[in-house]
Amino acid sequence: MNWYIEVLKKYATFSGRASRSEYWMFLLFNMIFAIVAMVLDGVAGTMGIIYIVYILGTFLPALGVGVRRLHDTNRSGWMILISLIPLIGAILLIVWACQDSDAGDNQYGANPKGGNA
Numbered sequence: 001m002n003w004y005i006e007v008l009k010k011y012a013t014f015s016g017r018a019s020r021s022e023y024w025m026f027l028l029f030n031m032i033f034a035i036v037a038m039v040l041d042g043v044a045g046t047m048g049i050i051y052i053v054y055i056l057g058t059f060l061p062a063l064g065v066g067v068r069r070l071h072d073t074n075r076s077g078w079m080i081l082i083s084l085i086p087l088i089g090a091i092l093l094i095v096w097a098c099q100d101s102d103a104g105d106n107q108y109g110a111n112p113k114g115g116n117a
Contacts, residue, residue, distance in 0.1 A: 004029040018068035019112040071108035
């Protein structure tokens with residue numbers, strides 16, 4: 001849960017690096033809260049309003065952590081646009097997000113794991 005809150009604190013931060021755990025834990029909690037928002041919409045009969053507000057509120061933090069995750073693998077944040085290519089783009093982003101951090105410091109900042117390992 002701390003990872004989720006940390007990403008929200010860096011609301012629109014696109015510089016720096018994000019570790020695998022930061023990225024995947026944010027993604028996990030984001031999916032859980034999105035499902036909860038959908039269930040609340042169903043119970044309240046609000047036709048998706050709660051879900052849409054939640055998604056719009058977390059769009060920039062999700063984009064920011066995705067860009068920082070790409071930076072951690074020594075790729076430009078603009079590579080996130082590869083997701084616009086159907087199927088292949090999503091597969092590439094998943095593979096890159098699963099890769100280990102670039103060892104040591106890179107052009108985007110210090111290794112989020114700490115140290116130079």
